[in-house]
Amino acid sequence: MLSFDNVSFAYGQHLVLKNISLQINKGEFLAIVGPNGSGKSNLSKLANGLIQPHLGKVLVDGVITQMPKSLREIRRLVGLIFQNPEDQFITTTVFDEVIFGLENIGVDPDKMKSIAEDALKKVEMLSYKGLEPHKLSGGQKQRVAIAAILAMKPKYIVFDESTAMLDPEGRQNIITLMQQLHTEGITIIHITHHMEEVLVATRVLVLKDGLIVADGTPASIFNNNIESNELEVPLALKLKQRLRSTGIKVPEQVMTLEGVVDYLWTSS
Amino acid sequence: MDIKLERASYIYPNSSINSYESLRNINISIEAGKWISVIGHTGSGKSTLMKLLKGLIAPTTGHLLINGRVNELSKKGKAQIISDIGLVFQYPEHQLFETTVLKDLVFGPKNQGIEMKEVNQRAKEMIKLVGLSEEYFQKAPLQLSGGEKRRVAIATVLMMNPEVLILDEPTAGLDPLGSKLILQLIHDWYKAGGGHRTVIFVTHEMNEVAEYSDEVLVMNNGEIAFLDSPLSLFLNHDYELKEFGLDTPDTVKLLQLIEQRFGDYIKVESLQEEVVLREVIAYFKKQGAEV
Numbered sequence: 172m173l174s175f176d177n178v179s180f181a182y183g184q185h186l187v188l189k190n191i192s193l194q195i196n197k198g199e200f201l202a203i204v205g206p207n208g209s210g211k212s213n214l215s216k217l218a219n220g221l222i223q224p225h226l227g228k229v230l231v232d233g234v235i236t237q238m239p240k241s242l243r244e245i246r247r248l249v250g251l252i253f254q255n256p257e258d259q260f261i262t263t264t265v266f267d268e269v270i271f272g273l274e275n276i277g278v279d280p281d282k283m284k285s286i287a288e289d290a291l292k293k294v295e296m297l298s299y300k301g302l303e304p305h306k307l308s309g310g311q312k313q314r315v316a317i318a319a320i321l322a323m324k325p326k327y328i329v330f331d332e333s334t335a336m337l338d339p340e341g342r343q344n345i346i347t348l349m350q351q352l353h354t355e356g357i358t359i360i361h362i363t364h365h366m367e368e369v370l371v372a373t374r375v376l377v378l379k380d381g382l383i384v385a386d387g388t389p390a391s392i393f394n395n396n397i398e399s400n401e402l403e404v405p406l407a408l409k410l411k412q413r414l415r416s417t418g419i420k421v422p423e424q425v426m427t428l429e430g431v432v433d434y435l436w437t438s439s
Numbered sequence: 440m441d442i443k444l445e446r447a448s449y450i451y452p453n454s455s456i457n458s459y460e461s462l463r464n465i466n467i468s469i470e471a472g473k474w475i476s477v478i479g480h481t482g483s484g485k486s487t488l489m490k491l492l493k494g495l496i497a498p499t500t501g502h503l504l505i506n507g508r509v510n511e512l513s514k515k516g517k518a519q520i521i522s523d524i525g526l527v528f529q530y531p532e533h534q535l536f537e538t539t540v541l542k543d544l545v546f547g548p549k550n551q552g553i554e555m556k557e558v559n560q561r562a563k564e565m566i567k568l569v570g571l572s573e574e575y576f577q578k579a580p581l582q583l584s585g586g587e588k589r590r591v592a593i594a595t596v597l598m599m600n601p602e603v604l605i606l607d608e609p610t611a612g613l614d615p616l617g618s619k620l621i622l623q624l625i626h627d628w629y630k631a632g633g634g635h636r637t638v639i640f641v642t643h644e645m646n647e648v649a650e651y652s653d654e655v656l657v658m659n660n661g662e663i664a665f666l667d668s669p670l671s672l673f674l675n676h677d678y679e680l681k682e683f684g685l686d687t688p689d690t691v692k693l694l695q696l697i698e699q700r701f702g703d704y705i706k707v708e709s710l711q712e713e714v715v716l717r718e719v720i721a722y723f724k725k726q727g728a729e730v
Contacts, residue, residue, distance in 0.1 A: 410716060
């Protein structure tokens, strides 16, 4: 379990997270949404000890992130994928990029090659292993970054707007990969602005001005005035609301365009 | 300003291995007053095309014509920058370098030798146009939020009073409401030109394309695949777009779902959200009445 106990975080005088308490259970697929500046990214950096709370504590499987001794293990357990993977690349080939992390955590050199290859295979990038990371497309770079994390055998992966700079196809590939990793038992935390990506999550957290303003299933979040939380209203929801106001009662749990049209078809 | 590329190609120097982002045989004519969206897979050549239009790079073969005149190369064989075209790069806030917002705003026109009285007047207008106030003049760009920085950066380009505004993914990385605000501001600027201003808008967001464009330019592998109205492009060529790894706007998905289920194609004038929602609601009301 990832646990935030009364966590506050500030930049100078500016409080970006205000007394946050939150438990993320194993096996969850949690989406975190909220406007720019709501504190989402700080939450992700706190989760693996990249930054430390000014008040309160963060625990990863019961281990507090403030303990310097446990930091290495915490960073292995909680992988972070950022918006721009290029910022994280340091080596000259795709393969070395995955090996690098393994060397850092002291994996047996005899086993490194097969671990790295397995991870690259999982993200369908094994055939690119000799290439320079900078020659890859945005989506491919992102998959290499994910392979480097997977090689460390994490229990949690935080995707911090990892799809923001990708084209639609690249974005869809990453979402599919997230879902696959989730079914394999990895806890996924996905910070995003794209509301349609939120629908695949099991739980949604809405952050605003450093506070959790909503926490629930995608259906409950979308049906409870999401405009007031400054979120984008997906077309499916607008359609549903308009239909309801003309007397066509599309059920609350219908969330997609397909769902709305199917409902209208079966009820007509 | 009319912009034309004739049989233009561009091959990056030193690109012996891949043809990534290079351009082949580009023929396009952009008339004044249009809002053109440019879409395409990453690496399809969109950003290269924008640099070519602005005159930052010269076509390897072919010509760039501005108002019917060939944009000749300089004596050194370099491209000539078209000053009446404003280019907003991706992440334009990286180009804010002065200590205050005002200094950043006046930098360009001041360098052009425009009278300071006029420059200051423009600064007042532009800061307002991007939805900020003169209180921002003395702030350091670093103090601003991501969305505010982006707006100041766009204002610095508008300070040059361009006839054509090219924007390369101006909303990347912004939250949905921040994106909407920026697009609305750009649209206001565009409309204020009374049909003389042109916007060339590179984006991955198909809903933005549906909402604003007169025409959509689709790039694929360094070539122009389509130049069409949003309505015709997304309804008639959705299959090809999928092949290129491109999505369609939500409004198109909705119309197609209804067509598949009910067998009726709802006729719409545009793919803008309000227009499509109105027609769809009217359709289902009628359906309900018949039952």
